[in-house]
Amino acid sequence: MKVTSPIGELPFTVRGVTFEDGHVVVQGELGAWRSRIEVSRGDIPMLARAFRGPLIAAGAAAAALVLLRRL
Amino acid sequence: MGEPAVVVVGAGITGLSCAAELRGHAAVTVVDRVPVPGGVHGWQAPETHELTAAADARLVLGATAVRWDGERLLVIGQDGAELLPAAALVVATGTRPLGRAELGIAGPRPAGVVAATVAAHLAENGLLVGRRPLIVGGGDWALRSAEELLHAGAESVTVAAPDGVLAPPLAGGGPRLRLMPGARPVAVGGGARVEQVELAGGDRVECDALVLAHGVVPLRNVDGAVWEGPRTVYAQPLHDPATVDGARSAGRDAARAVRSLLESP
Numbered sequence: 001m002k003v004t005s006p007i008g009e010l011p012f013t014v015r016g017v018t019f020e021d022g023h024v025v026v027q028g029e030l031g032a033w034r035s036r037i038e039v040s041r042g043d044i045p046m047l048a049r050a051f052r053g054p055l056i057a058a059g060a061a062a063a064a065l066v067l068l069r070r071l
Numbered sequence: 072m073g074e075p076a077v078v079v080v081g082a083g084i085t086g087l088s089c090a091a092e093l094r095g096h097a098a099v100t101v102v103d104r105v106p107v108p109g110g111v112h113g114w115q116a117p118e119t120h121e122l123t124a125a126a127d128a129r130l131v132l133g134a135t136a137v138r139w140d141g142e143r144l145l146v147i148g149q150d151g152a153e154l155l156p157a158a159a160l161v162v163a164t165g166t167r168p169l170g171r172a173e174l175g176i177a178g179p180r181p182a183g184v185v186a187a188t189v190a191a192h193l194a195e196n197g198l199l200v201g202r203r204p205l206i207v208g209g210g211d212w213a214l215r216s217a218e219e220l221l222h223a224g225a226e227s228v229t230v231a232a233p234d235g236v237l238a239p240p241l242a243g244g245g246p247r248l249r250l251m252p253g254a255r256p257v258a259v260g261g262g263a264r265v266e267q268v269e270l271a272g273g274d275r276v277e278c279d280a281l282v283l284a285h286g287v288v289p290l291r292n293v294d295g296a297v298w299e300g301p302r303t304v305y306a307q308p309l310h311d312p313a314t315v316d317g318a319r320s321a322g323r324d325a326a327r328a329v330r331s332l333l334e335s336p
Binding site for chain 1: 105106107113114130132133149192193195196198
């Protein structure tokens, strides 16, 4: 995984995923820096909006594939 | 008796080459303020992987080298301050373009005057320092800044090359690129932001940012090693553009200088 930031493109290495106090916590390293990403219930609408396009595209592609197989 | 400790500041190709050359002769620690090795050549470059493996040095990344007293380097990183004892310090912190004062550009201090290295980096990540910037300089930094700024959406870019020299791709021009070989900015004007730049001869160029890309000087910001520091070796090749071969060569030269320093009383 990569993260692009004003100091450049940095590698993000995931070391583990845990559940803490209702949060999904992704532990990892941004280059040499220990980092963590916390996702809470309140972030779900934002994530849903961000993923809506790609999910619709993936769903449409899957539906098309199923349809083609049946023909 | 163990190997003497050597600290290299800068994990670019020069610093890593120096560390690789010192392997077996010194216990090397390489420090860099960015959390990945590779410097301007990047952490994904094959040379970065090759030299990082060849050096097999301790890497202290994402940490800033603050002060050198001839025996210890003070470094501040994610875990706080650390003193690294060393028999020699290698400064391999790269280069920078000349600053505004060094270029003799007078006038007030509006926002929008930035080094080309910063302007290019921000533009690379979608942040424009200006929509109509003027770049001082015609070399590699100017070329990279112009390309990145135009790519990021600048309306136009003016390039003023005081020495008249333009990197070949720049000299070819472009639809949103205005070239002014031989033009030398002498003053900047504006209120809160850059509004214009005055050239030697009196002409004025309307712009909203001034990008400094002229000249190549060593970047030195470790207190105690800015000038001739004690037991300090400088490895900062003044090439424009910076080349991998030039950086490797500077690293090898620095390693030889360190070995000579370690052998001296």
